[in-house]
Amino acid sequence: MPKSVLSKRISIIAMAPVNSASVALGAVHCGASDYLNKPFTIDELASSLERAGLHHHMDSRARQLRDRLQMQEGLGQMIGRSPQMEKLYRILSKVAQSNHPVLILGESGTGKELVARTIHSFGPNPEKPFLPVDCGSLVPTLVESELFGYVKGAFTGANHCKDGLLVAAGSGTVFLDEIGELTLDLQAKLLRTLQEKEVRPVGSTHCTPIKARILTATNRDLAAMVERGTFRKDLYYRLNVVNLRLPPLRDRREDIPLLIAHFLNRIHRAHPGRFSIHDDALHTMVQYDWPGNVRELENAVEHGVTMASGGEIQVGDLPTQLQQLALAVLHAAISAGKNQEAVPCKEIVPLAVKERDAIFDAIRVTNGDKLEAARLLGIGKTTLYRKLKEYGASGARRPD
Template sequence: MSSPALAFEPAGKLHLLVVDEDAAVRTACCEIVAARGYPVRGVADIEAARSLLRAGGADILLIDLKRGSDGRNGIELIEEIKLLQPEIAVIVMTAFATVTSAVEAMRSGATDYLSKPFLAEDLTAILERIAERRRVDAASRVLRERMRQQSGLSVIVGNSAEMEKLYRILSKVAQTSHPVLILGESGTGKELVARAIHAHGPNAARPFLPVDCGSLVPALIESELFGYVKGGMNGATRSRDGLLAMAQGGTVFLDEVGELTLDLQVKLLRALQEKEMRPIGSAQPVPFQARILAATSRDLTTMVEQGRFRRDLYYRLNVVSLRIPPLRERREDIPLLAAHFLERNSRQRKQRYVLSDDALRIMSDYAWPGNVRELENSVERACTLSTGPILHIGDLPTQLQDFRLHAYRTEVDRSKAPEPAHVEQAVQPLAELERQAILGALRDLKGDKLRAARLLGIGKTTLYRKLKEYGISGAGA
């Protein structure tokens, strides 16, 4: 699914090569793509295609998979060309449509798959998807290079207007030593931003020391920050420096600073004001030099008004504030982020993964309450559970499958919507609408649960769970 911010690359820049022994099919394919504005050439055999491709004569290869008269097949050519031209997009087509041949082609490096006979619209849709993927990939490369040159923030992915604004502020605050307050919902990447600020600042060679104020009890947070002397607390058999002292001119990152108790807030404020701290059990203050970065998912302004967060500490930490937008406010970044996580999983598992169009569409429409962290985990889960290189909706986590089922139910409900005068009588509980959608799919498909799950856009496990919930049993339920 394309986003308004993801315009297609001009078609004229993409050159196609069609390889098929069938002259009629070859001519028809050439005419279809030429009508879309793509320069195209057609050849009958693999040897001719090999010569043209070795010379770099195409950006997209449309090739028939069947074995030719010379004994060679398209899979062999795909494997050879992908080694020489990794960026080339490959569309395979065959009259012998099997799951085995599709998986083999995708593992060899194919981008998309067509089963003969196919409509002109099918090929056109694939060309548009490839153009969009190329544009997204190109935008990602340009973005990473620009961030590397300007502020080195290549670990942060996104090119939405919100992220561009964030990059500009980051590149400025990274060169200062002021405290920074990073605001954002859980999972938006607050620690990632803090690490980027430190890594591209003047003291990048110094330590970056994080402390999670939300997961530690107050006594442990105090000892982590300020340290203690021997005998200063229970179990203290030796002295230990706190993070503020250990930073030695580096950065201390206070994650979820809004969770600090008021007593700890007072001690932290005094330390920041005086640039010195008092280890637990010590009578002597110890000077320190560290930059303070703090982050929170809470509304500190409201907490200040309610007396739950000290106003003076808030202003001490909030010299510069950065807000990381939630993923639902920058949906155009979802394809880039998904591609980033897919690339990482592909590299780690030595297996190329591609999201199906339906899966990417659902991911783009989903609200992502867990933000980027939830997206990252969803992609990793899909790669783990997938039986092949193409990740389908059934490979995604349950919450996305349920979201797809509800969307499908809503579409069915809208298509059967009664006249306005009868709307009130026609309103039914959501559970009943969901049950009707499942029953309708099973009835239309003569009880084939696997095909029904695929039609509904959910996993087989989710379908069986729903069948159990609604008391639906039997192959032809």
Template sequence: DLIERVRDSIHNVLITGESGTGKELVAKAIHYSGNRKEGPFIAVNCAAIPETLLESELFGYKKGAFTDAKTDKRGLIFEATSGTLFLDEVTEMPPVLQAKMLRMIEERAVRPLGDTHSYTVDVRIVSASNRDMKERIHEGRFREDLYYRLKVIDLELPPLRERKEDIPLLVQHFMTRSEKERTKASAISEGAMRILINYSWPGNVRELENVIQRAITLGQQELILPEDLPAHLVQETDINIIEKGLRDKYSLDQLEKEYIRRVLIEAGGNKSKAAERLGLDRKTLYRKLEEI
């Protein structure tokens, strides 16, 4: 809903949230669903480019501006004209460059290194940070005036553990993208999806993407099954069942029934697999299922 309201805006957007919450995914969704989708989406990680190179990468340079400047080069800000410039980890931008970025936003123009002229640009800036930006300002590491220029519209992404309803949509997105990259297409079983939903995701969306890519690559079938997922996900699901039982004051009998029910779902209804995981023979499992 927020993306729909922001996508056609000319104003700069600041996205904050824990590492791995999908800030670049949101930035791309804003760009590719809005009226700038025909323009370029240029992503820059301000922490990944050495401080000495970041200015020339963003603003470009004229031939002879410095020793290795053999030809003119347009900067990434200019390249993003009519589109979106995504500044990831924007709080890592060095102070001198922050001042130049502020001036660019105010004047809507860039001046390449070594040039005497400025060039008008039409760029929407979407920035992202996993830092406490107010704290960075208080520490003197980020300009307050630039902060307010970047956060005309601010979006705070909650961690994945607080938006479990997004997990099925994200899983489908990652699986569809895998098909486009010509890796093995796949679907996901109800049991595997339940494990994904019950997991706490400390690594957020990035961790979920890695888990899905691993399952698609290593899985033996077209369907992702619980056994295709990392063991620690399944183990945490088991712990969650016990915690729920304690919280809701289940009897030992109720807890056993809930656990058997969950294991059977995760085994895709396969009683042999469920019995193996439960450490029961099939006859005992059938008897317990009749009681359930």
């Protein structure tokens, strides 16, 4: 039975003029949903068709379930269930099937290259090359030779001909990151390449046709650059056929626990030992604004795993800026507690209990640093040690 037939989402009924169990089993093994022995009656055929329809329906429902399970945490390698990310997934599923240029916008660290890779992976030619170019990290002459290629003798050191990435990608994808860093000369050459669907290598008088899909990304405001005359308007419109704006991590905080779990699982696969994260550390990470976005979050998780003395990441294991946030939140809470006016309540908590809880919270947040805890609480270290002695505990954890 041809694989081209089996690859289609259809139900197959096999028929043969012999009544053989081995033939029937072979047909089912090759992908048939049912088997009929010739000659057969109309009722037998109707029953077989009914069974095939039921099998097709169940198979379709199973595919839908697998798709939903795959989308629980994200799309491809993209992680997130927030409304912003679900909207992005819906757009990506449509954009990926076309061959139009896509401009990916977003702050540094939001995952623009990952989005470009996802578009390529779900596109019509996922088996073809995906070739990224960081336009901001290369000098203009290197960007030109990387993209367009060169011929032998085009410049000093050009000892042989070399195809540029736009040709080498074939019908794959070329991803131009930080497109806003291109000089006006290179912008003009790229525009001509996109319009004519051909490229002229450096030093050559002949053009080579290209088939590659072009995806671009930037964290700069290209529209403002067009107004200032630092980015070509015609190239901007050529690249901006479809644009995707990635949300910063601070606007999708509900995805932070999923991302942390993803990074911890990846670390576990690469190294022995499994790590978890304490609730206080997780709460601090959700509160933080993450100016470096997902890239900064990934670095913070790796920092926490490196500094953790056990299998659980504490607040004290996080980078300095996160520890400072945790201390600031605690100090604000303590100050608010001191300044809060008394209000009627059903249950009055003794002051000694509140004092004890505040002391143990401060010690836990400072990762056992009693001097720092005393400073935050506004008491002397002698007073802190006396209070701990009264509680009959070392201050490492709140007593039951």
